[in-house]
Amino acid sequence: MSASHTIDAIAAGVEAASRAPASNAGQISEQRRQSVRRAAEAPELVTIRNLKMYFPVTEGALLPRTVAHVKAVDDISFSIRKGETLGLVGESGCGKTTTGRCILQLEHATGGEIIYDGRNLIGLDRKSMLALRQKIQVIFQDPYSSLNPRMKIGDIIAEPMKVHRTEPDKAARIARVRELLRLCGLDPRFADRYPHEMSGGQRQRVGIARALSVRPEFIICDEAISALDVSIQAQIINLLEDLRDEFDLTYLFIAHDLSVVRHLCHRVAVMYLGKIVELAECDELYSDPLHPYTQALLAAVPVPDPEVERKRAHKIVKGEVPSPINPPSGCVFHPRCELANESCSRIVPQFRELKPDHWVACSLV
Ligand code: SF4
DSSP: OOTTOOHHHHHHHHHHHSSSOGGGHHHHHHHHHHHHHHHHHSOEEEEEEEEEEEEEEEEOSSSOEEEEEEEEEEEEEEEEETTOEEEEEOSTTSSHHHHHHHHTTSSOOSEEEEEETTEEOTTOOHHHHHHHHTTEEEEOSOTTTTSOTTSOHHHHHHHHHHHTTSOOSHHHHHHHHHHHHHHTTOOGGGGGSOGGGSOHHHHHHHHHHHHHTTOOSEEEEESTTTTSOHHHHHHHHHHHHHHHHHHTOEEEEEESOGGGTTTTOSEEEEEETTEEEEEEEHHHHHHSOOSHHHHHHHHTSOOSOHHHHHHSOOOOOOSOOOOTTSOOSSSTTGGGOTTOOGGGGTOOOOOEEEETTEEEOOTTO
């Protein structure tokens, strides 16, 4: 998504694409408040404790030896409550996609725990994991490359039902495919088309229908709207929200841009160089960001009104993201932080709850 995409553009698109008229704005915000309250009171479905994912860097072709590690995810902890949408946001390479892949067991974590509905996924045998994979589904960023171009849409959506044997009867599978296409806003006749005959937004709807086909509880949306136009992003966000409410789904919504998560997410976690630096309820994070990195991310989102935009103070994060092979000492953000003092390069900041349910990893706030 380009930098010109703004919170307001997405929000305006979401509102325009929603079915409620503008006069219902108060009702919508009351619904949102209730949804946030419900999510805050729900039990935890996913609990991540001290998760680490270090990738070895090897040297030597014949006898490779490990000379360093890429610390893609470095000791992070968070939870996702049942029915909640947690946004996981940060720049490319911060470890958010790796976190999602660890939950899906596509990567074998170096350490920590991933508790799903009371069971630790790390070390779970293949058979048990396959059974759980029915409940944990994923929607990928690129709807084109994630769909097999040689398969018809109907077969693509039916495939998980065959793998997990949730719909052994062929006629029932066909009926379910048609129902899923309708649910995702597509004509059931699209079942006979191929992916290249559809637009990007339609293909992403197919990706969502495929994820829903086995009646999951938890869906990881990995940059699920990043490759789409702003107006299509708004439609997909609305669709995901409707489906969450209808089927009591829980989402981990991974995005690199804070502007896209505001409408859908209940809470947002901000990641930087393998660590979570701030975690708070969505509106709280946008109104009172406490970590210098979150403040800079929010300040970098342009406002569409040129007058307001001219008067805004712009905080630019200086420098490049350091290498995760050799991350900075102390606070990993210190080489780029404008508030850093001498202690920041020595002391690793604790992840502390500074306000109710608002967690920050910065020693100076
Ligand atoms: Fe900046 Fe220091 Fe806070 Fe890190 S601990 S975010 S370097 S002020």
